Amino acid sequence: MKDYYFSNPFFLLFFIVFYIEYFKTIVMSFIKLQFSLHFIFLICLNTIPAYLFAQVQNKEELSKQEIKLLKLEEKVERAQDKVERYETKLAEADSFIYIGAQMEAEAKAEIAIIRNEEQAFIKDQNARLKQLSKRSKKVSDEKQKEIDIQYKALDAEYKSKTREFEKRFSTQFRKLEKGTYNQEKGKEKQKQYDPVLKDAQKSLEMVEEELINYKNEYGFD
Numbered sequence: 001m002k003d004y005y006f007s008n009p010f011f012l013l014f015f016i017v018f019y020i021e022y023f024k025t026i027v028m029s030f031i032k033l034q035f036s037l038h039f040i041f042l043i044c045l046n047t048i049p050a051y052l053f054a055q056v057q058n059k060e061e062l063s064k065q066e067i068k069l070l071k072l073e074e075k076v077e078r079a080q081d082k083v084e085r086y087e088t089k090l091a092e093a094d095s096f097i098y099i100g101a102q103m104e105a106e107a108k109a110e111i112a113i114i115r116n117e118e119q120a121f122i123k124d125q126n127a128r129l130k131q132l133s134k135r136s137k138k139v140s141d142e143k144q145k146e147i148d149i150q151y152k153a154l155d156a157e158y159k160s161k162t163r164e165f166e167k168r169f170s171t172q173f174r175k176l177e178k179g180t181y182n183q184e185k186g187k188e189k190q191k192q193y194d195p196v197l198k199d200a201q202k203s204l205e206m207v208e209e210e211l212i213n214y215k216n217e218y219g220f221d
Helices: 002-007 009-136 141-218
Strands: none
Touching: 009 141
């Protein structure tokens, strides 16, 4: 039976045509599949780079925003440093004024004490001189020699004590002068740095406000 089919020319022709058509169908299907894959590949080839470029561009834009944020934060830090620097200068000025006033008060108090001691000493010296002067009018020559020795001792004590007072006065007057100088120096520094500090504080407020507005605009915490 098998030999009959293959020996029949009509059947053989039918068989050949059938397989050719079948083969053509398979080949066309394969071609269509290849074309579809190629088409998909082309779409991906065009779409993916565009998507990646968009992502990179977004990242670049975000990076620019972050860079500006960092610059604003650095600007605020510099403004804060400036304010702190001028606050330190004004604190130094206040310190000069305070220490100067303290030195002046201490010196004046000490000068008053020394002056009272000096007046008491002079009063005592005058009283002793007066006594010696009275005694010298009623004594013999021998006694006068003793009185002369007491005069000399009293004079030496007076000169020594006077030098001591002068030295103590000189120390306190130098302290008083230094206290006055420190106060004047502090006031000069206040005059110099007070307006500068106010300007620096205003600048700080402005850059802080700029930073806050920028954060709010771009959603930074």
